[in-house]
Amino acid sequence: MVTIKDIAKKSGYSITTVSRALNGFDDVNEETRKKIQKVAEELQYYPNAIARRLVKKGSNTFGYIVCGLKRGEKHSIVQEFLSAIYDFANKVGYEILIMTVDSKKKSPKSYLQFAKEHNLSGIIVSGITTDEPYYRELQNSEIPCVLIDLVADNINVGSVTTDNYNASRDVVTYLYDKGHRNIAYMNGKANASVSMVRYSGYVDRMRELGLKVSMDYVLNGDFSEEIAYQEAREFLQKHPEVTAFFCASDLMAVGLIKAARELGIKVPEQLSVVGFDDIPIAEYTSPPLTTVRQDFYQMGYEATQMLYSIINKQDIPHIKKLSYELVERSSVSMV
Template sequence: MKLTIKDIARMAGVSPGTVSKVINSTGNISQKTIDKVMEVIEETGYKPSFSAKSLATKKSNLIGLIYAGEVNVEFNHPFFNEVINSFKNAIGQLGYDILVFSNKEFNKEKEDYLARCKHFQLDGCLIVAGDHIEEALKQLDQSEIPCVGVDLELKGTNSSYVTTDNSKVSSKVVEYLYLNAIKEVAFIGGPDDSVISNIRKESFIHHMNLFGMSVRPNWIKYGNYFEQSGYDLMQEVLAQKPYPQVVFAASDMMALGALKAIKEKRMKVPDDIKVIGCDDIEACRYTDPPLATVRQDKDKIGKLAAYMLHDLINGNTESGSLLVDPELVIRESCKIENYLKVRG
């Protein structure tokens, strides 16, 4: 039989409220009473539920993890998986457990994130976003529940978000190519209504124009961040000449698909066409050739999200945003000989 706080109170000869105060180290309780209650707890092996503990602290020490959007990201998504692992480790050290929202039947009429948070007495939420965010997420953002978004701009008074500086993602790529006298570049992005992809695309176009590098509309493609999409769009680019010197994909997964399409055309990377991706997922190191990319600091993003959420929960910070600098990582797929010297 599972023991309750009332059972412990009866065995110790005290009130349930006294047991709660002992468990949560609150109130003015004599040492004799504390010892008596703790002795019963140790003898019975009683473990207080989070709801019993939260009665006194007003906190459950539970964080909700939401994979949001009509096009959801998945647990095995290479980029978000590493971010979540980093977040999990950091938030665990701060004393929290994670509850993943997965019950599609919680409310059969509509998705209701706020109702779930209140039902489970969550202290806060981490939101990882796909595309086409539901209205229910906006309601959660505007609520009293502290929230932190990853790659998702939140505007609520109890919300913050952390993301890579996506404008710099493209500027670093274009600058590297310009310094190496490369001017013919194709861009393979995410969906045409994706906020993150559009920031990268607009920055790409801006910096191409800034350096006098021509932007060809038929070399700007829209996909869905996954490998098959990169493969299909690269085939479209290769369907007509001239070919670009470089293909810049807004995700490593799409870049891997582009690599496959180029090889099927019996062309060589990087000799015929160079390829560069974005994210620096683990697979980049083991492709043939190893994939050049723009590294997003996934460990830092996860840790920042954990610390920001913890501070929001405890009222130690105001809502806001943090941008994390990306890093250009040149590997064989976009290697250029005599870097910075070819222009001479």
């Protein structure tokens, strides 16, 4: 490994001067700089980021903690986040260190340990649910951090989510306008923050519209296609009066549609279905799914941007609700 020392030796200058020359300080003669740069090039010198990070105060590194990353996922949400985080990080010259945490096995490291070990400037967290130990730890974080899809009430932690509440309300309104009155709801993971918010949007709007919201009408599909399918199969047989279903995720909507098809219930003629997320699949199901589009890339980008602001002590709002879009495809019909 060729170090700054080698360059100093070969060029005849001191370590200090070499460092300053290479880092563009202006108290070094241009000619000297040229010479040093030449030597650096000849020797194929690359500054050791580790040594640098050790001595510099900030590490200029974002941490990204992704919970529940696993194989065979049918959406690419994490990929979108990643893409966004990197785009922003590249823009501001930060690097990224990722930690994955599996909710099943208890992780060996706490998020705090992760952050401290690596001297992280701040961290972004996605995919966490309120029942994980991390959640509590995060609540009183001393380290700048922003949560995706989860709100917290600490000054050091920001959050960005889609405006789930209003999105949910809009879906109910949309269905109502199409003439539906018996609207069931398929909720996601009980411990996911978004589930609760979407649920209350549904309930509130239903009530406002004077529609009954019986507990029978809300199922729990755990954000899983398979579970949604199971639940729906049972439910649909018992409740032929239900003409519309709002699912808290596209995947569950897909499961639901499969159940309906198997029971000979035609979508959308006999049953309208609305999903949430607009994952790639949504466009290709039959019928193509009407759903609420979340822009996951933007979510990741805004999160990183917010983290950057928090790190730099900028005074900005710590809660950001992103807009959504109701994408009309063909899974809903008038009644």
